[in-house]
Amino acid sequence: MNIVVCVKQVPDTWAERTLRPADSCLDRASVDGVINELDEYAIEEGLLQAEAHDGEVTILSMGPQKAAESIRKALSMGADKAVHLVDDGLAGSDALGTSLALSTVLARIGFDLVILGAEATDARMGVLPAMLAERLRVPQLSLARKVEIDGNTVTVHRLTEYGYDQVVASLPAVVSVVEKINEPRYPSFKGIMAAKKKPVETLSLADAGIDPAQVGLGAAATEVLSFAKRPPRQAGTIVKDEGDGGSKAAEFLAAQKFI
Amino acid sequence: MAKILVLAEHSGESVKKVTLELLTLARRFGEPSVVWLGPGAEAGRERLAEYGAATVYAADGEGLADYVITPAVGVLADLVSEVSPGAVLLAATGDGKEIAGRLAVRTGSGVLTDVVGLTPGEDGSGPVAEQSIFGGAITVRSRVRTGTPIIAVRPNSTTPEPAPAAGELRQIAAQSPEQSLAARITDRVVQERGERPDLTEASIVVSGGRGVNGTENFTRYIEPLADALGAAVGASRAVTDAGWYPHQFQVGQTGKTVSPQLYVAVGISGAIQHRAGMQTSKTIMVINKDPEAPIFELADFGVVGDLFTVVPQLVEEIGRRKES
Numbered sequence: 001m002n003i004v005v006c007v008k009q010v011p012d013t014w015a016e017r018t019l020r021p022a023d024s025c026l027d028r029a030s031v032d033g034v035i036n037e038l039d040e041y042a043i044e045e046g047l048l049q050a051e052a053h054d055g056e057v058t059i060l061s062m063g064p065q066k067a068a069e070s071i072r073k074a075l076s077m078g079a080d081k082a083v084h085l086v087d088d089g090l091a092g093s094d095a096l097g098t099s100l101a102l103s104t105v106l107a108r109i110g111f112d113l114v115i116l117g118a119e120a121t122d123a124r125m126g127v128l129p130a131m132l133a134e135r136l137r138v139p140q141l142s143l144a145r146k147v148e149i150d151g152n153t154v155t156v157h158r159l160t161e162y163g164y165d166q167v168v169a170s171l172p173a174v175v176s177v178v179e180k181i182n183e184p185r186y187p188s189f190k191g192i193m194a195a196k197k198k199p200v201e202t203l204s205l206a207d208a209g210i211d212p213a214q215v216g217l218g219a220a221a222t223e224v225l226s227f228a229k230r231p232p233r234q235a236g237t238i239v240k241d242e243g244d245g246g247s248k249a250a251e252f253l254a255a256q257k258f259i
Numbered sequence: 260m261a262k263i264l265v266l267a268e269h270s271g272e273s274v275k276k277v278t279l280e281l282l283t284l285a286r287r288f289g290e291p292s293v294v295w296l297g298p299g300a301e302a303g304r305e306r307l308a309e310y311g312a313a314t315v316y317a318a319d320g321e322g323l324a325d326y327v328i329t330p331a332v333g334v335l336a337d338l339v340s341e342v343s344p345g346a347v348l349l350a351a352t353g354d355g356k357e358i359a360g361r362l363a364v365r366t367g368s369g370v371l372t373d374v375v376g377l378t379p380g381e382d383g384s385g386p387v388a389e390q391s392i393f394g395g396a397i398t399v400r401s402r403v404r405t406g407t408p409i410i411a412v413r414p415n416s417t418t419p420e421p422a423p424a425a426g427e428l429r430q431i432a433a434q435s436p437e438q439s440l441a442a443r444i445t446d447r448v449v450q451e452r453g454e455r456p457d458l459t460e461a462s463i464v465v466s467g468g469r470g471v472n473g474t475e476n477f478t479r480y481i482e483p484l485a486d487a488l489g490a491a492v493g494a495s496r497a498v499t500d501a502g503w504y505p506h507q508f509q510v511g512q513t514g515k516t517v518s519p520q521l522y523v524a525v526g527i528s529g530a531i532q533h534r535a536g537m538q539t540s541k542t543i544m545v546i547n548k549d550p551e552a553p554i555f556e557l558a559d560f561g562v563v564g565d566l567f568t569v570v571p572q573l574v575e576e577i578g579r580r581k582e583s
Contacts, residue, residue, distance in 0.1 A: 013512065014493040017393040024399075030317055061524075070478060095370060096363055096405075097417075121512055124392070124535075125372045126353070127360030132326070135359040139442040140327055141507060143353055145506065158327065161352065161457065163450035167327055169442040180499070180506050180511050199506025203332060221369030221405035225387060230398050231559055237551075241564025250580060256542060257578050258463065258488065258521050 001055035001149075002107060005046040006116040007074050009033040009067040013121050023217060024224035025092050026122060028064060038117025040077075041177050045147060046115050046157075047078045048182060053149055056080045058109065062101055068200070074194035076187035080168045083109060087205040088256060091221040092217025095123075099131035103205065104210050106136060111172055113154070118143050118176040129176035139169030141177040261345030264338060265312070266331065268350045269288040271297065272302035272348065272360045276460050277350040279419035281412060282310040284377045288386055288424060292316060294338060294437030296331055297324050300428060308426020310419060315413070315426055318433035326435065327442040328354055332361040334433050339366050341405055346386055346403075348377075350446040351411035351516075352435040352459060359411045360473025368406025373516065375416045376538060384412060394512070394531055415458045415518050450505045453482065458491045458508060463521045467508055468492035470526020470547065470566055480570045481525060493517065493537075495527050511536035526566050546570065 011017045011031040018027045044058045059074040059082035061067050071082045085105055091103065105113060112143075114136075119126035133140035141147075144156035145164065152171050157164045159178055187195070207211050215220060241249050253259045263285035268275040278293070278496070283293035292314040293307045300317035305314055318334045321485060324384035335347060335358070347362065349355040363370035370516050385408055390399045407417040435441070458464065467481040478491070485492045494503070510517055514534040522540035527533060529545075529552055537543070538557065545554050545561040546569050556563045562569050 012327035013394075013535075017396070019397065019399075029321065056355070060315075064385075066491050069520065074580075095485070096367075101332060119513070121391075124516075125360070126356050126369075127363075127370060127372060131364050134332075134364040137440060139440055140357070140361075142357055144329070145327045157350040157448075159446075160447070161260075161459075161507060162395070163448045163505065163507060164486075165444045166446035166448070168445050169440050170439065173442075176508070208375050221363070222371055222401055225400045227399040227403060228399055228423075230391065230395055233543075233559075236553055236557075236559040236561060237553075238558065238561040238563060240550075241562055241569055244572075245562040245564040245569040246574075247576050249546065249560065249562050249569065250576035252544065253577070254580060258523070258542075259580055 001050065001053045001109060001112045003046045003050055003055050003113045003115060004060050004109065004111040005039070005042050005059045005074070005079065006038045006114065007018040007059050007061045007070060008120050009041065009061065009063045009070040010036045010120050010122040011095050012048045017122065023092060025217065027068065030238055033066050033070060035073055036117055036120045038119060038177065038179060040179060041181055042115045043077055043079060044182045044184040049113065049147065057132055058083060060102065061085070062098065069096050071200060073187065075198045076192045077185055078191060081198055082200045084202045085208060086202060089205050089212045089216045091182055092220060093215045094220035094222045095125055095127050095131060096217055096221045097215040099128055099135055102212050103132050103135035105208050106132070108200050108208060113171060114174045115144060116176050118178050121259050127176055129187055136174065136245055139173040141167055141173055144175050144177050145180045147175055147181070171220050190229060260340050262292045263289040264290055264344045264347045265293050265333065266335065266347070266349045266355065267293050267295045267303065267307070268352065269299060269303055274298035274303045275457070276419065277414040279310045279416050280414065281348045281350065282307065283417055283420050284313060284412065286311050286349055287377070287379055294318070294335060294434065296334060303430050304426050308424055309421050311422040311424045313424045314427050314429050315428050317430050320405045320433045322435055323433055323443050326357050327444060328361065329441070331358045331437040332365060333363050334374060334431065336365045338431070344407060346410060347410040349411045350440040351378035351391045351413045357412050359409050363409050366406055368409050369403030371401060371403060372411040374410055374412045375411065375518065377410065391539050394535035413516065413518060415462070438474055441534070448533070450507070455485060456491045458493055458515055459517055461489045462519050463490035464510070464517050465490045465518045465523040465525065466495065466527060467498060467504070467525050468495035468527030469497040471498065471503070477504055480566060482524070483574050484525070484570050487574050497534050524554050525570060527554055528552045529557065
């Protein structure tokens with residue numbers, strides 16, 4: 001089984017993340033890049049499914065040169081090979097452009113199963129898995145907290161507002177995962193050494209057959225008009241419980257008309 | 260005047276509050292029309308009309324609810340080409356955002372999600388959306404410049420205001436997806452925790468963290484406080500990771516984002532991952548025994564103390580004030 005895991009390098013959540021004043025794009029240069037947290041669960045799920053179904057795991061990442069570090073980490077966890085879509089013309093792509101670029105590469109390299117994190121910690125839109133399924137014309141098994149493959153049939157438990165749905169579809173399919181699905185492994189020393197020798201194919205827009213007029217900031221269907229730091233919250237009242245903490249909290253709630 | 264399509268969120272016949280909020284926002288840009296999938300439109304129509312729906316497009320059919328989001332995408336895409344709306348508004352829920360994403364691809368339109376404010380552009384160029392990003396650190400104003408603006412708005416972004424309209428009911432066709440493309444729902448597992456408001460819609464949320472220390476303590480301390488306030492219950496990731504409370508109640512970066520009128524954080528230290536899910540709450544109250552917990556930086560009111568004594572006293576005091 002041919003499994004492709006999409007991995008995004010994002011700025012570390014713990015760092016102070018900013019937008020660049022010049023083009024309102026995410027400032028990726030000034031902060032450390034890490035694998036998007038939910039994508040680590042996607043990699044783990046890809047590895048587990050590959051182990052169970054005699055498959056191969058390919059990492060696909062779109063991002064600047066720097067994303068090569070994250071690709072190498074994914075390989076050190078155990079993935080077999082990687083494709084890195086890297087081109088200055090991709091900078092500033094919105095969700096529409098990103099989904100077009102990734103789906104073009106996915107169609108080119110082929111897949112039985114595409115797995116990705118349900119959302120990225122930087123943009124947090126959570127739309128890409130659905131957009132890929134739409135573009136690739138395959139079933140969408142999103143927000144999965146459990147994945148089972150039996151022959152050509154995939155069954156997932158999909159997180160809902162009220163619990164979960166059991167959802168069934170046939171391969172090929174796109175699956176997005178949430179963090180309750182597994183426990184991502186740490187790269188072993190052996191894995192780290194092995195990763196250095198694993199093949200990473202680098203594709204430009206031209207290599208991948210993507211029309212440069214359809215991606216990047218210029219083609220984005222959305223635009224940022226302005227942005228500003230949110231003013232800090234005003235310091236509140238903090239009291240120490242002297243046996244009356246609950247009463248004081250109730251007083252506050254009453255004064256604010258919540259009770 | 261351009262129609263503004265609003266995808267209704269409803270539970271059977273009962274219209275969810277976020278839909279009334281979307282109708283209130285939609286009126287700023289054109290004539291609101293609701294799209295209702297599944298049964299119950301007849302009963303829901305009156306309430307939608309009360310909040311400004313000129314038309315209610317009702318799509319119902321065998322097995323429509325049995326597929327993951329694609330029937331909604333199909334109905335909306337058909338309507339977009341038929342009525343050329345000025346915008347499509349949806350709730351920024353898990354399903355709502357995924358529908359928005361697919362609709363954007365299908366109609367070649369720009370999509371904005373997790374919008375917390377929506378105003379007309381100064382030059383009449385369509386809606387300008389306000390978003391709060393990076394855990395609430397930065398506020399962004401953005402707009403769609405290609406196709407039909409498709410905008411997923413977070414619940415509690417505005418106060419619903421009635422503005423009676425005709426609410427004319429129109430039945431429209433809906434198709435089941437092609438079988439090879441279908442993701443079919445074969446079972447629904449409900450893990451409700453009592454009759455409480457929806458987490459993302461609730462005007463008050465009481466959340467428990469690691470300090471609550473166990474499932475039993477959620478039942479004994481967090482749920483009673485929520486019920487005293489008519490609130491929804493939330494949980495930090497540490498709690499859902501430990502299995503003390505179901506995953507769908509998780510608030511934070513990889514869970515739900517809420518912006519209620521009041522957020523009460525109990526036994527939650529306030530890591531950036533949690534703050535990303537609640538930082539835009541209007542009023543924040545904190546109960547935590549560690550005075551150094553970063554969550555206190557957000558607190559409008561905080562009690563440094565043991566939740567196991569502070570919470571019962573608070574619940575009792577709320578009860579006493581209700582009676583008097």
